[in-house]
Amino acid sequence: GAGVSQSPRYKVAKRGQDVALRCDPISGHVSLFWYQQALGQGPEFLTYFQNEAQLDKSGLPSDRFFAERPEGSVSTLKIQRTQQEDSAVYLCASSLVGVPSYGYTFGSGTRLTVV
Amino acid sequence: ELKVEQNPLFLSMQEGKNYTIYCNYSTTSDRLYWYRQDPGKSLESLFVLLSNGAVKQEGRLMASLDTKARLSTLHITAAVHDLSATYFCAVDNYGQNFVFGPGTRLSVLP
Numbered sequence: 001g002a003g004v005s006q007s008p009r010y011k012v013a014k015r016g017q018d019v020a021l022r023c024d025p026i027s028g029h030v031s032l033f034w035y036q037q038a039l040g041q042g043p044e045f046l047t048y049f050q051n052e053a054q055l056d057k058s059g060l061p062s063d064r065f066f067a068e069r070p071e072g073s074v075s076t077l078k079i080q081r082t083q084q085e086d087s088a089v090y091l092c093a094s095s096l097v098g099v100p101s102y103g104y105t106f107g108s109g110t111r112l113t114v115v
Numbered sequence: 116e117l118k119v120e121q122n123p124l125f126l127s128m129q130e131g132k133n134y135t136i137y138c139n140y141s142t143t144s145d146r147l148y149w150y151r152q153d154p155g156k157s158l159e160s161l162f163v164l165l166s167n168g169a170v171k172q173e174g175r176l177m178a179s180l181d182t183k184a185r186l187s188t189l190h191i192t193a194a195v196h197d198l199s200a201t202y203f204c205a206v207d208n209y210g211q212n213f214v215f216g217p218g219t220r221l222s223v224l225p
Binding site: 033035040041042043044045048056059091098101102103104105106107108109 | 119146148150156157158160163165203205208210211212213214215216217218
């Protein structure tokens with residue numbers, strides 16, 4: 001596609017509910033990153049894929065967070081048993097390879113609100 | 116651990132005035148990026164600075180990088196209302212990911 005596409009755009013979840021957030025990277029982009037942006041703060045790194053391999057998951061805040069990219073294209077970020085502190089915008093970015101010199105292309109994000 | 120700071124965090128300025136936003140970081144890096152974010156929107160890439168002394172300009176914005184001082188500046192010249200947004204700097208973290216600053220929320224008043 002022309003850009004990074006994320007869905008849903010907005011998600012409201014009741015505390016304890018599981019959610020799945022989807023990211024469609026730019027076609028041909030090998031690397032895919034997930035970031036979490038809490039209200040009024042800068043984005044924070046969650047995890048990084050190169051093709052289907054998850055090379056870095058050091059930013060995932062707890063074992064309730066799980067990400068996958070089984071075929072090396074679309075990625076899903078799953079949050080189990082959501083808590084109020086999970087409320088944030090989840091941003092996906094892709095690049096041709098690694099951390100590119102030209103920077104990332106970010107998607108529009110999914111705004112998750114846990115009530 | 117790489118840490119990125121920005122100041123000021125909030126900036127209210129009048130149209131036509133000049134101002135500078137500062138971004139400093141804690142460990143060695145030769146790559147720094149500036150992004151703009153409008154309310155409810157995603158991040159828009161503004162500048163990519165890839166070496167010491169790099170300077171980029173686009174319209175009323177100019178960014179520079181001093182890797183020895185671990186400092187980047189974003190200078191605003193003759194501000195206009197359309198520049199109102201939040202500006203983030205991001206530093207390449209050893210090629211693994213980006214570490215973002217907390218952002219500078221800019222309001223340009225008529």
